[in-house]
Amino acid sequence: MKKQPLVIITGPTAVGKTxxxxxxxxxxxxxxxxxxxxxxYRSMDIGSAKIKQTEMENVPHHLIDILNPDEEFNVYIFxxxxxxxxxxxxxxxxxxIIAGGTGFYIQAxxxxxxxxxxxxxxxxxxxxxxxKEKGNAYLHEMLQKTDPVSAEExxxxxxxxxxxxxxxxxxxxxxxxxxxKRQKQKESPYAAxxxxxxxxxxxIYERIDRRVDLMLEEGLVEEVAALKEKGYHKGMVSMQxxxxxxxxxxxxxxxxxxxxxxxxxxxxxxxxxxxxxxFRRERDVIWLDKKEFSYQEEDMxxxxxxxxxxxxxxx
Numbered sequence: 001m002k003k004q005p006l007v008i009i010t011g012p013t014a015v016g017k018t019x020x021x022x023x024x025x026x027x028x029x030x031x032x033x034x035x036x037x038x039x040x041y042r043s044m045d046i047g048s049a050k051i052k053q054t055e056m057e058n059v060p061h062h063l064i065d066i067l068n069p070d071e072e073f074n075v076y077i078f079x080x081x082x083x084x085x086x087x088x089x090x091x092x093x094x095x096x097i098i099a100g101g102t103g104f105y106i107q108a109x110x111x112x113x114x115x116x117x118x119x120x121x122x123x124x125x126x127x128x129x130x131x132k133e134k135g136n137a138y139l140h141e142m143l144q145k146t147d148p149v150s151a152e153e154x155x156x157x158x159x160x161x162x163x164x165x166x167x168x169x170x171x172x173x174x175x176x177x178x179x180x181k182r183q184k185q186k187e188s189p190y191a192a193x194x195x196x197x198x199x200x201x202x203x204i205y206e207r208i209d210r211r212v213d214l215m216l217e218e219g220l221v222e223e224v225a226a227l228k229e230k231g232y233h234k235g236m237v238s239m240q241x242x243x244x245x246x247x248x249x250x251x252x253x254x255x256x257x258x259x260x261x262x263x264x265x266x267x268x269x270x271x272x273x274x275x276x277x278x279f280r281r282e283r284d285v286i287w288l289d290k291k292e293f294s295y296q297e298e299d300m301x302x303x304x305x306x307x308x309x310x311x312x313x314x315x
Contacts, residue, residue, distance in 0.1 A: 004090055005313040006190035007304075008098045010035065010106055010279065011197035012272035014207040016290070018051050020197060021099035022059050024301055028308070028315050031060040031089045033082050035100030035109075038241045041069045043227060046220045047243035049211060062089075069227060069238040074160065078105045095313065103278040104161075110192055110284075113183040123170055127163040142166060147175035155274065160237060188284070191312050195304060196279045199290040208268045212243070212261060221247055221257070242268050 007030065009021045021032055034040070038048035042065045050064065062085040067073055082105075086096045098106060107113065131139045140156035143165055150165045168176035198204075224247040232239055234248050243264050250260040279285055286307060293299045305315060 003189065003191040003312075004086070005095050005308075006086070006098065006110070006188075006192040007095060007308065007313070008035075008106055008110065008192065008194045009197060010099070010101055010103065010195070011288075012204055012275040013101050013268060014049075014211050014272065015197050015199055015204055016207075017099055017101065017197055018049075018055065020297065020300065021097055022051075022055065022057055023297060024304060025059040025097055026057060027301060028095050028305065029093070030095040030097040031062065031085075031092075032097045032099050033085050033089075034061065034063040035078070035082075035098050035102050035105045036063075037073065037078075037102050037105070038238070039064050039100070040067050040073050041065075041071075041238050042067065043230075044069060044223070044238065044241070044244070046215050046218050046223045047241060047247070049215070060089075069232045070236055073237070075105055075108050078102075079108055082109050095315075101275055103275060103282070106194075107282065110188050110190065110194065111183065111186045112189050113180070113186070123167050124163060127166055128159075131159050131163070136162070139163070139166070147177050149177035150175060153177075153278075157240065192284070193304070193308050193311050193313065194282070194284045194286060195288050195307075196282075196285050197288045197290065198276065201273075201276075203290075204272055205269050208272060209265050212265050212268065215243065216261065221250070224248060225251055242271060 007024070007028075009017050009024065011017055024030060025032055036048065038044060039050045040063055041048070044050070051061065063078070063081055066081075082098070089096045098109065100106070127139065136156045136159055139159065139162050140151060140154075143154070143162050144151040146169045147165055154161045154165065156162065165176045168174075168179065172179070220243060224244055227239070227244075228248065228251060234240065234245055239245060239248060246255065246260040246263045246267075249255045250257050255263070288300055288304070290300070293303070308315060
């Protein structure tokens with residue numbers, strides 16, 4: 001049986017994935033599925049750098065604006081919704097394009113990685129209470145002792161994933177990184193092209209700084225204030241997103257606006273660096289270095305289409 005097509009366009013934040021994915025979709029009859037852990041949330045537009053309707057250029061987009069900020073979203077939900085969207089897109093005779101920078105989500109979908117959700121509410125609550133009592137760093141140190149590989153991959157502020165890794169170790173007496181390593185050896189069930197867009201690090205950092213300045217001009221502070229007014233708070237996963245937690249601290253009087261903006265820029269640059277580290281470790285990656293194409297999008301798009309044909313994707 002012929003494998004179903006799947007195109008991925010990913011890379012570090014602010015590198016230009018959104019624009020390139022729309023241009024490619026228009027050329028190949030594609031529809032875009034967002035692989036972004038923040039753009040799923042309604043009313044969180046500016047801080048998530050969510051694509052605007054005018055930028056979509058009539059290309060259908062999926063997994064954007066589907067949840068309220070207090071609703072759960074994780075890799076299990078992403079896999080389920082992305083698979084449903086892919087089936088519908090292929091059923092229409094179109095090509096699904098996964099676009100976004102959440103490498104963990106992309107990996108889970110591409111290799112059909114299984115994440116068993118055991119009923120372990122007591123263990124989970126224990127670690128959640130421990131995080132509240134002793135802080136994220138304390139929990140991350142615990143993970144470092146039981147599973148240093150996962151500790152290196154998971155940032156200490158990603159409390160949900162830290163807890164998940166600790167839970168898995170308690171229940172299975174092996175590091176979750178070993179489980180994931182076995183899962184990652186699986187062959188992808190798709191005829192996939194896994195493109196990673198990149199650029200010189202300094203150019204990416206400059207784009208990040210400009211993007212944050214633009215977010216402020218477009219009303220990031222007002223957006224976060226409106227979310228706070230609706231009762232959304234820092235304890236929610238959505239409000240831990242870059243840009244949101246810092247502005248909440250400013251609104252709560254813990255930071256000056258200047259300090260908040262500095263932290264957003266700094267931590268977004270750190271995030272971009274971690275994304276690049278993640279993608280360098282991935283297999284099957286096809287790198288798209290913008291400078292190697294002399295920043296000519298037409299040349300990049302031609303290369304991508306040629307590569308897709310070589311992979312057996314019918315255009």
